Amino acid sequence: MSLFSKDNKEVLFKPLNLDNPIMVQVLGICSALAVTSQLKPAIVMGLAVTIITAFSNVIISIIRNTIPNRIRIIVQLVVVAALVTVVSQILKAFAYDVSVQLSVYVGLIITNCILMGRLEAFAMTNKPWPSFLDGIGNGLGYAVILFIVGFVRELFGRGSLLGFKVIPQSVYNAGYLDNGLMSMPALALILLGCIIWIHRGYFYKEDNKK
Numbered sequence: 001m002s003l004f005s006k007d008n009k010e011v012l013f014k015p016l017n018l019d020n021p022i023m024v025q026v027l028g029i030c031s032a033l034a035v036t037s038q039l040k041p042a043i044v045m046g047l048a049v050t051i052i053t054a055f056s057n058v059i060i061s062i063i064r065n066t067i068p069n070r071i072r073i074i075v076q077l078v079v080v081a082a083l084v085t086v087v088s089q090i091l092k093a094f095a096y097d098v099s100v101q102l103s104v105y106v107g108l109i110i111t112n113c114i115l116m117g118r119l120e121a122f123a124m125t126n127k128p129w130p131s132f133l134d135g136i137g138n139g140l141g142y143a144v145i146l147f148i149v150g151f152v153r154e155l156f157g158r159g160s161l162l163g164f165k166v167i168p169q170s171v172y173n174a175g176y177l178d179n180g181l182m183s184m185p186a187l188a189l190i191l192l193g194c195i196i197w198i199h200r201g202y203f204y205k206e207d208n209k210k
Contacts, residue, residue, distance in 0.1 A: 003129065012133040015141035022145045022192070023199045027113040031105050032146055033188045040162050041101045042150030044091070046143025048106065052083045053115050054135030060123040061131035067124075076119045077110065084109050114138055149191055157182025 004012075021027045028049075036042045059079050060067075067075050088106045091099040099106065109115065118138050123131040154160055156179045159167035167176070181187045 008130055008133055011130050012137040015134070015137035016144065017141075018203070020141045020145070020199070021114045021117075021138050022142060023196050025114075025117075026196070027117060028142055029189075029192070031108065031112065032142075032149060032192060033185045035102055035105050036146055036150040036188055037153055037157070037183050038101070038163075039147070039150040039154045041098055042146040043143070044095065044098045045102060045105065046139070046146040048087050048091070049109060049112065049114065049142055050136060050139025052080065052087060052109055053118060053139040054132050056080050056083055056115060057118055057123040057131040057135035058128045060119050061126060061128040064124050072124065073116075073120075076116065080115055080119075081110050114142055145192070145195065148195060149188060152191060153182045153188060 015021060019025070022029065022032060031045065031049075035045045056076070056079050060076055063075075084107060087109075088099070091102070091106065118134055122134045126134070151161065154162075155166065159165055159172075159178050
């Protein structure tokens with residue numbers, strides 16, 4: 001079978017849109033609200049979850065036939081915890097400022113519903129390569145939403161992107177003010193709800209056309 005057969009492409013691309021872990025499955029909401037006040041930590045968190053989901057899927061898929069059923073959740077947690085620890089140490093070594101911004105939320109990746117859901121629903125019953133693609137797809141699907149929310153919140157809440165001012169001073173001189181509400185998780189929840197509403201509304205219309 002081709003590495004990028006039709007089935008494998010569906011496994012990779014479906015979570016980006018039609019089966020997005022946040023917009024459709026409504027998973028990983030807490031971290032999506034907590035780390036998206038700025039774009040940089042949102043991107044780093046998205047990449048971290050993508051890497052951990054992909055490689056934990058591969059590891060669990062490889063050893064799935066040797067895991068006793070009664071302790072499979074424990075084994076999954078141990079694998080995820082080991083990968084989270086590695087990623088956390090890498091962030092502290094090479095991106096310390098972002099690591100401080102993310103705070104405990106890197107460690108809480110261990111309990112992320114997306115990871116545990118993919119391990120239990122996919123990696124435990126599929127081969128390593130499809131499991132890897134599933135992890136990449138779901139991780140990127142999560143990361144895309146974090147990117148959108150982080151982009152909007154930092155742009156309108158701080159007038160900057162990735163820490164650089166993008167709204168000209170002349171706009172502020174004309175009376176524009178940054179929206180301080182954008183830094184609050186409550187408004188992030190409203191923004192996320194709007195994204196889910198737009199996505200579901202669009203695909204509801206598409207389904208009705210069919």
